[in-house]
Amino acid sequence: MYMSYTSKLNYSIISTNNNGHQKMNTIIILEWYIITLLVGMLLAFIVYYKWNRRHLELLAAKLPGPETLPVFGNLFYFLGITNEDFIYKIAEVGQEYRKEAVVRYWLGPYLVIGIYKHEHLEATCCNPRVIDKSALFSFFQSRSKGAFTLSGEVWKRQRKTVNKMFLGNVMENYVKVFNEQSLMLVEHLKKKTGLGTFDVSHSLMRCTLEVICRTSLGVNMNLIEDNNVTFPEDVSRSSEIILERMYKPWLYPSFIFKMTKTGKEMFRHIDRIHQFTITVIKRRRQILKERKTMHKDTEENGFHNHGNKDEDKFEAAPYIDSFLDCDIEKNVDDHELALEALDVIIGGMDTSAVSDSYVLIMLGIYKNWQDKVHREIDELFGNSDRYVTVDDLGHLTNLEMVIKEVLRLYSAPHTLRLLTEDVKLDKFTLPAGAIIYLSFYLLHRDEDYWSNPHEFYPNHFLPENISSRPKHSFLPFSIGPRGCPGLRYGMASMKVLLTNILRKFKVECDLKFEEMKHKPGLMLELVGGYPIRLIPRQPFIYHDSCND
CATH class of the missing domain: 3.30.43.20 (Uridine Diphospho-n-acetylenolpyruvylglucosamine Reductase; domain 2)
Known part of the structure; x- marks a missing residue:
């Protein structure tokens, strides 16, 4: 009886062990099957991927590189x-x-x-068939979705809208705004004389932002004295982060980038950029609403507007108004409008302000060129306070040479x-x-x-x-279908602004050209800012006896 019980117990144990081994073997087989399947799928994907890229990789192998x-x-x-x-x-x-x-x-x-x-x-x-921006430009699209970042039909539509800013004989109207804002900037800069070295880009950014708000958005924001507006600094830092991300593929996946400290910082800047732009759009919308109401009241009372035609033409602000027309037709919200408008705002502000800052830095370092520029300005304007005109722009040859040399060295790299x-x-x-x-x-x-x-x-x-x-x-403005359409606008704005500054000030700078360090942004930015000192001056009236 004891032997019988023991035999049954042993059989039960052996049976259980066999079942356990069978289950274990089944699990192992299943695991190997899954692993083999995954490896096979991975190999199939690699073969498929490589096969589709064979033309790309074959031609790439023939190109020189590290x-x-x-x-x-x-x-x-x-x-x-x-x-x-x-x-x-x-x-x-x-x-x-x-x-x-x-x-x-x-x-x-x-x-x-x-x-x-x-x-x-x-x-x-x-090449009209090479107009698409790289997929890496999608990194900009959380900030803006305009003519700078987009491709395809959307880009073509937006480019036509941007081109409207520069059609026809509108330069005189723009030059008037350049003068008004630069003279306000001069009054602002007078407060900084005698206070030592300061970063001039801070003031220039606000001035050029005000100019672009007036000329392309039809809104006066009074920004030069407003230190609460952080738009220029937000644009500069967000551009730096986006460009840095482009050569760090481990930051390409959005879910990874958003979790990084840098990614969180970038989106804080972008939020403020959008808030400012939406404020501008709402202000323009209100202006148009008030104008429409006023026009309706005038017609009902039998009066007609015989105002300044040039001013009316300028105030039409075709760029932003084209977007607002689309808003009415397609019910586009303010955030989407901001995304579309931002490329022109950023491009018009950043490139001009950085270039102007560099010109003042260079004139502060190279006093011989500052003397040449001052002389031609004084010969052209004397001690008058008249505006810079479109005709004057062609006579500022030394200033133009300095601007172009700055653009050679520091335009978009x-x-x-x-x-x-x-x-x-x-x-x-x-x-x-x-x-x-x-x-x-x-x-x-x-x-x-x-x-x-x-x-x-x-x-x-x-x-x-x-x-x-x-x-x-x-x-400096590229060429072809993707070239900057605002070349004349940009050169004119820089000449007017710099001329009005240099009519009133001498510039000093302690930097040494060979020791300057730079970093890529939308322009090639100067590391550490743009430190200068301004010294009030009176124009020297040159007589024939003084001529070389």
Whole structure:
């Protein structure tokens, strides 16, 4: 009996163990099956991915460029570098491949091809089939969705709207606004004389923002004395963060970026940018509503408006009003309108203010050029207080040379395009799907075109030197379908503002050109700000006996 019980117990234990082993074996088999399936799916995806990219990778292998690592490509080039280091790193690699004038990078799975020779930039920028911005520009779209960031049909529609700002004979009306705002700026700057060194960009940003609010949005915001408006600082810092994100692919996924300290900071800046822009839009909407009511009351009382036609034409503000018309038709909310309008606001404010700041810095360092500019201004205006006119702009030749030299050195250092088809550049074929890195920074420092490429040398823009260079060796406003439509507007605004400042002040700056450090933003920004001192002056009236 005991033996029988023991036998049954052993059998039960053996049976249980066998069942356990069978279950364990089943689980192991299932796990291996799942792993094999996942590995097979991964391999199938890689084969499919590589097969679809075979044309891209085949042509990329024929392009010159630095050594790459599997999967990571050339990411190690940018690990640990600051935003300030980035532009110099790109320049270093560009110089290394100077003979080929084309250089290939892999940023993870993204093929980026850098070009900077004038003929290559012309062939790319002027190609009507190469107008799409890289997918990396989507990083800007949380801030704005206008003509700067978008592609396709939406871009074409918005570009037509932007172009309306610069059609017809409107420059005289714009110049009037440039004068009014710059003279208000001069009164503001008078308070800073005798107080030592200050960052002039703070005041210039508010002035140029006020100008763009009046000329493109039809609204007077009275910003020059308003320190509560942080829009300029928010734009500058958010641009810096967005551009830094572009060469850090580990920050590409939005859910990762939003969790980072930098991502949270960027969205705080963007929220304030949107709030300001919505305020401007609401103010313009109210102006139009009041004007419509006034016009209706006038007609009902039998009166007609015979006001200043030029002022009426200017106040039409075709840019923002075109968006407001769409708002009525499509019921677009203020936030969407803000996203669409912001590219013009930011472009008109940032580029002009940074350029003006650099001009004052350079004139403070290079006193010989400040003397030349002061002399031509004094000869043109004497001790009069009259406005700068459109005709005056053509006589400010020394000032124009200084502005252009600043733009050569510090305009937008680069931009990106997406190739939707193969493009032939000399002996190289750039494949569809590649991102083209257009380096204006290297173009404007190419010793083949510039006698003093790394110096501040306004004589680069003497007529004889201009004629000796290729046509598209100077591209501060880019060219082609994506070129900036506001070239005349931008140059005129800078000339008027700087002329009115320099009529009243001398400029001093303690910086040394060779020690200045820069970082990429929408322009090539000066690290540490734009420190100058202003000294009140009276114009010197030159007589014939004083002439050289």
